Amino acid sequence: DIQMAQSPSSVSASVGDRVTITCRASQAISNWLAWYQQKPGKAPNLLIYATSSLQSGVPSRFSGSGSGTDFTLTISSLQPGDFATYYCQQANSFPYTFGQGTKLEIK
């Protein structure tokens, strides 16, 4: 199975800050990577797919990059609604696997 490791596990930031979350795959997954946002008590929401493609309706302050084994999600200017938990997911092969999550908290 492909293991996905996110860092950091949690991060504190302020509105307006730029934040970067990293996801590392245990083997190369080309660009088959997605990012999700999850708020407490809610289902996850797809933000980015195929490493860098923005899902329809997602603000452009979210961006993704990387290839192979190393990927990043960047939020360019944090807004109040961005404080949530973020997960990466590999879609390269079964079983599809997620990172352990990064909790983004208000400083």
Add this chain to the structure above:
Amino acid sequence: EVQLLESGGGLVQPGGSLRLSCGASGFTFSSYGMNWVRQAPGKGLEWVSGISGSGGKTNYADSVKGRFTISRDNSKNTLYLQMNSLRVEDTAVYYCAKDKTSTVTYFECWGQGTLVTVSS
């Protein structure tokens, strides 16, 4: 608008069975793969199982293989998950999720989830 609505969760004893359903609307159901993803209380996301649009291909996580069965009825726009030999560690919110495209599994749309609690 795409909508997914899960049902069938509840409290069950270890070793018991449960069948989850997910009703879909707002898209051509038979054209998309569908999945079940679960989340144990306070934990991360775990993909459980997936099925192709036609229902001809299925895949499972090792943790549920041989115990869970995914199926779909395209005439009823409904996805199912039959869960047998349930264990305490199967306790989780179970989400159904639609593939973004017919060829790659990104979870584009999710239901609200249904809670399965396995406890004596």
